[in-house]
Amino acid sequence: MNEERLTDDLLAQLRELAETGEWAKSVALLTSLHPADLADVALALDDDERRNLLHYLPTDVTAQTLEFVDEDGLAAIAGSVGTSALFAILNEVPDEIATDVLQQLEPERRREVLAALDHEEQVAALLEYPDESAGGIMRSGFVSLNEALPVEQAIETLRRLRPPSDRAYYLYTVDDDRRLRGVVSVRDLIVAVPGTALSEIAERDIHAVVVDLDQEEVARTLQRYNLLAIPVVDADGRLVGATTADDVIDVLAEEATEDMYRMVGLDEDERVFSPVRTSVRRRLPWMLVNLVWAFGAAAIVSLFDDTLARFTLLAALMPVVAGQGGNAGAQTATIAVRSIALGDLDVRDVFRATRKEIVVGLANGVAIGVVAGAAVYAWDRNVVLSAVLAGALAGSIALATLLGVIIPLGLKWRGVDPALAANIFVTGATDILSFVLFLGLAALVIERIA
Amino acid sequence: MNEERLTDDLLAQLRELAETGEWAKSVALLTSLHPADLADVALALDDDERRNLLHYLPTDVTAQTLEFVDEDGLAAIAGSVGTSALFAILNEVPDEIATDVLQQLEPERRREVLAALDHEEQVAALLEYPDESAGGIMRSGFVSLNEALPVEQAIETLRRLRPPSDRAYYLYTVDDDRRLRGVVSVRDLIVAVPGTALSEIAERDIHAVVVDLDQEEVARTLQRYNLLAIPVVDADGRLVGATTADDVIDVLAEEATEDMYRMVGLDEDERVFSPVRTSVRRRLPWMLVNLVWAFGAAAIVSLFDDTLARFTLLAALMPVVAGQGGNAGAQTATIAVRSIALGDLDVRDVFRATRKEIVVGLANGVAIGVVAGAAVYAWDRNVVLSAVLAGALAGSIALATLLGVIIPLGLKWRGVDPALAANIFVTGATDILSFVLFLGLAALVIERIA
Numbered sequence: 031m032n033e034e035r036l037t038d039d040l041l042a043q044l045r046e047l048a049e050t051g052e053w054a055k056s057v058a059l060l061t062s063l064h065p066a067d068l069a070d071v072a073l074a075l076d077d078d079e080r081r082n083l084l085h086y087l088p089t090d091v092t093a094q095t096l097e098f099v100d101e102d103g104l105a106a107i108a109g110s111v112g113t114s115a116l117f118a119i120l121n122e123v124p125d126e127i128a129t130d131v132l133q134q135l136e137p138e139r140r141r142e143v144l145a146a147l148d149h150e151e152q153v154a155a156l157l158e159y160p161d162e163s164a165g166g167i168m169r170s171g172f173v174s175l176n177e178a179l180p181v182e183q184a185i186e187t188l189r190r191l192r193p194p195s196d197r198a199y200y201l202y203t204v205d206d207d208r209r210l211r212g213v214v215s216v217r218d219l220i221v222a223v224p225g226t227a228l229s230e231i232a233e234r235d236i237h238a239v240v241v242d243l244d245q246e247e248v249a250r251t252l253q254r255y256n257l258l259a260i261p262v263v264d265a266d267g268r269l270v271g272a273t274t275a276d277d278v279i280d281v282l283a284e285e286a287t288e289d290m291y292r293m294v295g296l297d298e299d300e301r302v303f304s305p306v307r308t309s310v311r312r313r314l315p316w317m318l319v320n321l322v323w324a325f326g327a328a329a330i331v332s333l334f335d336d337t338l339a340r341f342t343l344l345a346a347l348m349p350v351v352a353g354q355g356g357n358a359g360a361q362t363a364t365i366a367v368r369s370i371a372l373g374d375l376d377v378r379d380v381f382r383a384t385r386k387e388i389v390v391g392l393a394n395g396v397a398i399g400v401v402a403g404a405a406v407y408a409w410d411r412n413v414v415l416s417a418v419l420a421g422a423l424a425g426s427i428a429l430a431t432l433l434g435v436i437i438p439l440g441l442k443w444r445g446v447d448p449a450l451a452a453n454i455f456v457t458g459a460t461d462i463l464s465f466v467l468f469l470g471l472a473a474l475v476i477e478r479i480a
Numbered sequence: 481m482n483e484e485r486l487t488d489d490l491l492a493q494l495r496e497l498a499e500t501g502e503w504a505k506s507v508a509l510l511t512s513l514h515p516a517d518l519a520d521v522a523l524a525l526d527d528d529e530r531r532n533l534l535h536y537l538p539t540d541v542t543a544q545t546l547e548f549v550d551e552d553g554l555a556a557i558a559g560s561v562g563t564s565a566l567f568a569i570l571n572e573v574p575d576e577i578a579t580d581v582l583q584q585l586e587p588e589r590r591r592e593v594l595a596a597l598d599h600e601e602q603v604a605a606l607l608e609y610p611d612e613s614a615g616g617i618m619r620s621g622f623v624s625l626n627e628a629l630p631v632e633q634a635i636e637t638l639r640r641l642r643p644p645s646d647r648a649y650y651l652y653t654v655d656d657d658r659r660l661r662g663v664v665s666v667r668d669l670i671v672a673v674p675g676t677a678l679s680e681i682a683e684r685d686i687h688a689v690v691v692d693l694d695q696e697e698v699a700r701t702l703q704r705y706n707l708l709a710i711p712v713v714d715a716d717g718r719l720v721g722a723t724t725a726d727d728v729i730d731v732l733a734e735e736a737t738e739d740m741y742r743m744v745g746l747d748e749d750e751r752v753f754s755p756v757r758t759s760v761r762r763r764l765p766w767m768l769v770n771l772v773w774a775f776g777a778a779a780i781v782s783l784f785d786d787t788l789a790r791f792t793l794l795a796a797l798m799p800v801v802a803g804q805g806g807n808a809g810a811q812t813a814t815i816a817v818r819s820i821a822l823g824d825l826d827v828r829d830v831f832r833a834t835r836k837e838i839v840v841g842l843a844n845g846v847a848i849g850v851v852a853g854a855a856v857y858a859w860d861r862n863v864v865l866s867a868v869l870a871g872a873l874a875g876s877i878a879l880a881t882l883l884g885v886i887i888p889l890g891l892k893w894r895g896v897d898p899a900l901a902a903n904i905f906v907t908g909a910t911d912i913l914s915f916v917l918f919l920g921l922a923a924l925v926i927e928r929i930a
Contacts (some may be wrong), residue, residue: 064685066705097706189671216666221639235514253733255516256547256726258708275725276706282729283703286736287818290743294810302819302833302885309840310847313811317848317877320807324800325855331796338795342788345795346781349802349911350774357770360744361763368740369752372733383752390759397760398767405775427767435752461799 040071048079053086061091066098073103080110089115093122096131105134113139117146125149125170126271129156164248165241167281168262168271177203177211177229181222188216200259202269203232209267210238238263241270246285249278250373289371292449293364295320316454323458327352330462334469341480343410344472347419348465354398355426355464359456362387362434367449370442377443383435391431395424414478422468429467430460490521498529503536511541516548523553530560539565543572546581555584563589567596575599575620576721579606614698615691617731618712618721627653627661627679631672638666650709652719653682659717660688688713691720696735699728700823739821742899743814745770766904773908777802780912784919791930793860794922797869798915804848805876805914809906812837812884817899820892827893833885841881845874864928872918879917880910 040059047056060068060083072080072095084092084107092111096104096119108116108131120128120143128147132140147153152170159165173193175184184201201219203212212232222231238261239248252260252275262271288298295316300309331338331348338345366383369375375383403420407413437455438448472479490509497506510518510533522530522545534542534557542561546554546569558566558581570578570593578597582590597603602620609615623643625634634651651669653662662682672681688711689698702710702725709724738748745766750759781788781798788795816833819825825833853870857863887905888898922929 064705098704185670188667192671193667216670217638217643220635220666220670221642253726253729254548255514258725275708275729276703279703279725279729279732282732283736283822286733286740287822290736290740290814290818293740294814295807296811296814300815302815302825302829303836306836306839306843309836310843313808313840314844314847316811317804317807317844318851320803321800321848321852321855324803325852327799327803328796331799332793335792335796338792339789342785342795343782345788345792345798346778348795348798349777349781349915350771352799353770353774353777353907353911354767357744357767358763361746361766364740364744364746365750365752368737372737375752379752386753386756386759389756390763393756393760394764394767397764398771401768402771402775405771457803461803465799 037067037070037074041074044071044075044083045079048082053082056083057086057088060087065091065094069095069098069103073099073106077106077110080106084110084115089118090122093119096123096127101130101134104131107131108134113142116143121148125152125156126168128153132157133161159241162245163241164239164243164245164262164273165270167245167248167277168241168273169277170271172200172202172259172261172269172272174202174204174208174210174269175214175228177205177227177232179228180224181219181226181228181231182224184214184228185219188219200272201228202261202272203228204269207266208269210236210261210263210269212236213261236261238267239273240265245281246371248273249281249285252278253282254373285371289367289449292447293367295454319454320458323461326458327461327465330465331469334465334473337469337473337476340476341472343415344469344479347406348468350402351419351422351426351468352461352464354402354423355430355460356457357430358391358394358427359430359434359460362391362431363438363456366435366438370438370448375439377439380436380439383439384432387431387435388428391428392424394431395427398427399424412479414475415472418468418471418475418479422464422471425467426460426464429463430456433459487517487520487524491524494521494525494533495529498532503532506533507536507538510537515541515544519545519548519553523549523556527556527560530556534560534565539568540572543569546573546577551580551584554581557581558584563592566593571598575602575606576618578603582607583611609691612695613691614689614693614695614712614723615720617695617698617727618691618723619727620721622650622652622709622711622719622722624652624654624658624660624719625664625678627655627677627682629678630674631669631676631678631681632674634664634669634678638669650722651678652711652722653678654719657716658719660686660711660713660719662686663711686711688717689723690715695731696821698723699731699735702728703732704823735821739817739899742897743817745904769904770908773911776908777911777915780915781919784915784923787919787923787926790926791922793865794919797856798918800852801869801872801876801918802911802914804852804873805880805910806907807880808841808844808877809880809884809910812841812881813888813906816885816888820888820898825889827889830886830889833889834882837881837885838878841878842874844881845877848877849874862929864925865922868918868921868925868929872914872921875917876910876914879913880906883909 043059044056060071075083099107111119120131132144132153135143144150144154156170171193173188173191175187201214201216202210203214205211212234213236214228214232218231237251237255237257239251241262241264248260259272259274261269262273264270291298297312300312366375399420402423403416406419407416433456441450442448493509494506510521525533549557561569570581582594582603585593594600594604606620623638623641625637651664651666652660653664655661662684663686664678664682668681687701687705687707689701691712691714698710709722711719712721712723714720741748747762750762816825849870852873853866856869857866883906891900892898
């Protein structure tokens with residue numbers, strides 16, 4: 031919230047300065063900010079304003095902001111500077127950030143910019159890794175040292191290389207074939223007795239990940255072992271980079287958003303202030319899918335035409351049954367999807383999970399059935415109707431609870447994202463089952479209700 | 481998944497060894513594991529098995545597992561060892577982990593254990609901080625050095641103190657009053673020219689948080705500035721600890737789960753394999769709240785008794801309108817809740833957000849209305865009915881979209897968790913509005929429909 035206020039005030043000031051053409055003052059103002067705050071301001075400007083401003087901002091200042099910007103932001107910044115300015119900026123950022131920027135460019139511009147980079151070869155190699163793999167999120171440029179080296183020589187090497195601080199809190203040790211063997215913290219280097227070989231002080235129980243592992247698995251490993259960085263190796267066990275906890279935080283936030291969104295049929299890229307056209311285009315498809323389910327449910331209900339005509343209170347109670355079933359299903363599906371994402375639930379647990387949810391579903395179903403049956407009796411003094419409602423609720427809630435755990439696990443088993451389950455399958459199927467149960471039971475005993 | 485397989489195999493082996501009383505072998509087996517994996521095994525055992533095993537496990541091995549265990553796990557482990565064993569274990573863990581364990585104990589046992597700890601005073605101080613504040617999640621024991629110290633003396637101090645590796649990748653610099661002034665990475669110490677004072681190489685632009693700040697804000701600050709650790713200071717600006725990225729990962733995962741769960745009316749503590757009784761007790765209350773809404777909706781529908789009796793296809797189409805409205809509301813509420821959690825949306829954006837969502841809601845509403853109207857015309861060849869359905873859908877979707885953004889922002893403004901919005905308020909209100917719109921419109925033109 032404070033950051034937002036800050037941005038608004040700055041925007042007003044910058045616009046004033048732009049009108050009078052006082053660019054030097056704008057630059058001084060922006061350069062005094064933390065790069066993360068500067069990035070926010072730059073992205074809050076409209077395209078023309080940003081283009082003007084970046085034209086005057088020193089390339090190293092622009093370069094520093096890129097670490098704090100998401101993919102859309104990188105595209106916006108890259109689109110606001112000329113190609114030669116972009117070379118200059120990308121030559122000042124770590125290879126993996128240059129890679130992230132290049133991924134946002136049209137193929138032709140990407141080739142042109144890539145060819146002009148000092149680290150063309152390294153960046154081209156990073157571009158090969160899939161976006162959501164260990165290779166796609168790792169940082170390169172970590173320090174690796176031969177494990178035979180004595181600690182004082184390791185310290186000398188570090189003094190000579192002067193690696194950036196954020197890549198030098200872990201040093202990786204490798205054997206003569208450059209295969210990863212262990213990890214040494216800089217603190218261990220300092221406290222070790224001179225003459226000690228790195229191999230003697232290195233931690234050997236390391237959790238490396240292979241370069242093509244999915245980013246979610248990388249994040250989960252780092253999270254499980256409370257690590258601040260996790261080394262990434264190629265198929266031969268050679269160190270190619272490392273992923274740090276701050277990047278894993280971004281991955282986990284992104285994956286959580288994706289799951290939440292998919293559960294209600296949303297595209298993961300939508301943000302609250304995405305353009306209207308984007309929002310409409312992204313929400314409509316799922317609403318259309320849902321419309322098909324809804325008409326399916328309507329067709330089922332229309333089969334009970336006569337029953338409904340004889341006793342319209344049934345129509346009023348339909349939403350009660352469907353709503354309760356839908357909720358029970360959504361609750362269970364949410365628990366199942368989140369548990370799968372956190373690694374607490376897997377396909378092999380299907381029997382154990384199903385057994386538990388059947389019991390929970392029946393218990394909740396009977397409880398809600400009794401309460402709702404009593405409420406309807408109070409309303410209409412109709413014992414048979416109360417019994418039909420109670421039975422339908424118990425059945426609908428129990429079935430929905432069961433579907434809520436089986437469908438996500440089934441999707442996971444088939445390699446589909448379980449988060450798609452919640453609304454598309456569970457709610458749709460539950461609606462139909464609820465109507466069949468409730469109106470079916472009512473039709474059987476309609477003579478004694480109406 | 482691999483970890484789970486590992487646990488199952490180990491459990492089988494341990495149970496076999498327990499039957500023949502071969503505890504030495506069990507201990508050897510467990511001690512060879514990573515503490516995070518050992519923790520999983522210990523928690524998968526039943527209470528008696530765990531008690532037996534922990535009795536034979538060396539206290540330092542048990543102590544190492546505690547870092548990898550959540551609150552329920554800490555309670556289970558503390559409950560499986562005698563009080564004197566617990567002293568011994570807690571004397572081997574960092575103060576903040578001892579604090580987390582003590583928080584799980586009954587007040588009487590807590591006092592008894594606390595009084596016997598070597599660091600009684602420090603742990604008692606940590607116990608004062610609220611669980612979900614910066615003080616509650618920080619680690620203590622970070623190294624702070626006077627900024628006037630030359631680098632070679634800082635290195636000497638580090639050699640003498642031998643701080644654990646995981647607290648020594650940042651060194652904090654303080655002034656003569658112990659107020660936090662800057663941060664130095666160990667790598668900077670090594671590469672600096674001897675004789676340089678720490679103040680000359682320290683980074684001054686640091687993002688410290690105050691000890692009583694909410695953990696979610698701490699997490700967001702660390703995330704925003706891509707930090708691996710964030711220093712925590714008291715009201716006078718004195719360093720009291722630091723929170724590291726691995727702990728922030730746990731906070732963010734917990735907050736994401738909490739939001740997802742609250743959106744469907746679940747208690748944040750429920751897990752897929754929580755006991756049945758817990759699951760029932762935690763899901764029922766919200767289902768009962770929802771039952772009240774459902775009966776409200778039923779009462780509304782029953783007002784249109786005559787209309788429904790004259791034309792039962794209306795009953796079949798009711799779920800179409802309510803379902804589509806409910807989805808539109810759930811989609812918008814999900815975006816709003818997640819955007820609020822990620823800091824992208826705030827109460828002050830209410831007009832901008834509302835304006836956007838009105839347009840999106842109308843566009844989606846008209847689109848779905850036209851498609852559904854056409855589908856009903858194909859089904860029943862009734863132009864008036866098609867028009868009523870299309871109009872009700874457009875209105876219901878537009879209203880639900882609007883509620884989906886206004887209700888979460890309203891709750892946030894009133895200091896209530898916006899995640900509670902999605903089902904409790906948005907879906908309930910949308911159902912009722914949908915029925916009023918659809919059946920109300922139908923009643924107005926019933927002569928021309930039936």
